[in-house]
Amino acid sequence: MHLSVCLPKVEPLHIEPPTHCPLPDPKNPKRKCNGTHFKEHQCNCRKPIRDTRHHQVTAHRYRCLKCQRTFRVYPAGVSRDQQSDTLKGLSVRLYILGLSYQGAADLLETLQYPLAKSTVYKNVQAAGYHAIQLREQWLKQQAGKVKVLGLDFTHVKCQGQSRIVAVATAVLTGQPLTFELLDSESAFHAERWIRGIAKMLGAEVLVTDDADGLKNVAEALGLDQQICRAHVNRNVEDLIAVLGTQALEHPPPVPWELQAEGITVDQFLEDLSTVENIICGVPFDGQPQLEQLATQYQYAPPTDPRAQGNHVVSVSAAGRGLV
Ligand SMILES: [Zn+2]
Numbered sequence: 001m002h003l004s005v006c007l008p009k010v011e012p013l014h015i016e017p018p019t020h021c022p023l024p025d026p027k028n029p030k031r032k033c034n035g036t037h038f039k040e041h042q043c044n045c046r047k048p049i050r051d052t053r054h055h056q057v058t059a060h061r062y063r064c065l066k067c068q069r070t071f072r073v074y075p076a077g078v079s080r081d082q083q084s085d086t087l088k089g090l091s092v093r094l095y096i097l098g099l100s101y102q103g104a105a106d107l108l109e110t111l112q113y114p115l116a117k118s119t120v121y122k123n124v125q126a127a128g129y130h131a132i133q134l135r136e137q138w139l140k141q142q143a144g145k146v147k148v149l150g151l152d153f154t155h156v157k158c159q160g161q162s163r164i165v166a167v168a169t170a171v172l173t174g175q176p177l178t179f180e181l182l183d184s185e186s187a188f189h190a191e192r193w194i195r196g197i198a199k200m201l202g203a204e205v206l207v208t209d210d211a212d213g214l215k216n217v218a219e220a221l222g223l224d225q226q227i228c229r230a231h232v233n234r235n236v237e238d239l240i241a242v243l244g245t246q247a248l249e250h251p252p253p254v255p256w257e258l259q260a261e262g263i264t265v266d267q268f269l270e271d272l273s274t275v276e277n278i279i280c281g282v283p284f285d286g287q288p289q290l291e292q293l294a295t296q297y298q299y300a301p302p303t304d305p306r307a308q309g310n311h312v313v314s315v316s317a318a319g320r321g322l323v
Pocket residue numbers: 021022023033034035064065066067068069
């Protein structure tokens with residue numbers, strides 16, 4: 001795995017003069033003062049910081065000519081906080097690399113950049129909030145650009161509990177778009193989450209796995225649905241492996257309905273191989289080949305209601321995947 005780490009730097013001599021007053025409007029504290037002209041008031045304000053290289057920097061103080069109040073302007077990589085942006089970024093990256101909040105704080109202490117566990121926690125939360133905002137801004141810029149939207153679920157462990165993560169991707173580029181923690185994989189929760197995203201992106205096709213509930217989601221959103229080929233291939237291969245192993249090791253007697261069609265166990269194994277080749281290879285005549293096989297086996301009696309259900313779903317999914 002290649003990791004690229006880019007941390008913000010502290011540049012003590014780089015102080016950008018202000019362009020807007022950062023203070024609240026004295027007449028309306030909910031708004032910011034709209035002053036844009038300033039006078040340097042003090043240029044040697046000492047500011048102690050926690051950083052990997054610097055113990056202290058110099059800030060400038062400016063007076064806003066509109067509200068007549070003063071405020072500090074810090075060098076690049078420094079803010080009002082006691083810690084520099086470098087140290088904030090380092091603590092967040094340590095957490096992302098797998099250390100706990102306490103683990104990151106202990107390592108920084110060992111490196112002689114002490115930060116409290118609670119400070120590491122606040123840094124990670126602030127970075128996460130900022131990342132979400134940036135992702136939302138980027139997602140809005142994708143409006144009208146994603147016609148084929150993919151929806152899939154995965155499971156992750158959070159605090160020892162399995163959580164469901166829904167992931168939306170731009171199928172044609174393979175680019176991940178966004179994700180969300182959902183209460184369940186039900187059509188209700190999936191639709192509620194994906195509806196706004198699909199509308200904003202201008203999606204026309206929803207690509208999902210072969211769960212029937214997601215077909216309903218696509219219908220409810222007025223989108224065409226395509227079954228994800230990776231899911232189709234995997235599910236059909238798993239089913240063929242189970243049926244093939246059973247036929248080889250403990251072949252059941254061939255039902256008379258299939259004997260009448262001239263089907264033997266060897267023929268069944270050969271047909272399984274044919275289905276696998278059709279699903280994985282997608283030949284131009286795959287659809288009629290599948291239909292012919294379905295006709296040959298249509299009178300096969302179900303032996304297990306659950307097995308029957310699984311077969312119907314898989315064959316249905318395979319057929320839809322080929323369309
Ligand atoms: Zn002002």
